[in-house]
Ligand SMILES: Nc1ncnc2c1ncn2[C@@H]1O[C@H](COP(=O)(O)OP(=O)(O)O)[C@@H](O)[C@H]1O
């Protein structure tokens with residue numbers, strides 16, 4: 761069980777705003793193995809969200825390598841990145857980003873539909889998953905009727 765799922769080598773991220781540059785990440789190195797839980801801690805503005813966005817294939821490194829299952833995601837075009845986001849990344853945002861006009865079950869089903877999975881049994885599977893996170897009975901509630909923590913679950 762020492763398989764590396766994520767390896768980051770000398771990652772630098774620079775944002776350019778007009779003439780001003782902000783560099784929240786400089787030569788960062790990190791390895792995460794399969795099955796490991798890792799917490800990233802630091803003060804506000806230290807680059808946590810920047811790092812998570814890069815790990816989650818939402819943003820690109822300025823320099824350095826990010827290897828996810830041995831694939832350098834910095835080299836991939838958007839046409840490949842979306843598949844990695846869809847199939848390999850689970851992202852719980854601070855604000856949940858659920859679709860407000862879909863209920864809890866339909867929001868869960870949407871991800872299965874986009875991935876082409878569980879065809880013909882999406883509702884049942886979504887109900888099972890909602891039960892797993894303690895949300896039985898809330899399947900038909902829209903996000904606005906759920907607390908922020910419930911939305912994240
Ligand atoms: N898109 C952006 N353009 C310019 N600067 C940014 C952008 N995103 C984040 N920053 C800057 O990068 C630094 C790190 O931000 P962030 O990763 O959000 O920190 P944290 O999540 O640790 O609070 C901050 O100084 C922030 O202002």
Ligand SMILES: [Mg+2]
Pocket residue numbers: 808809810
């Ligand atoms: Mg943040």
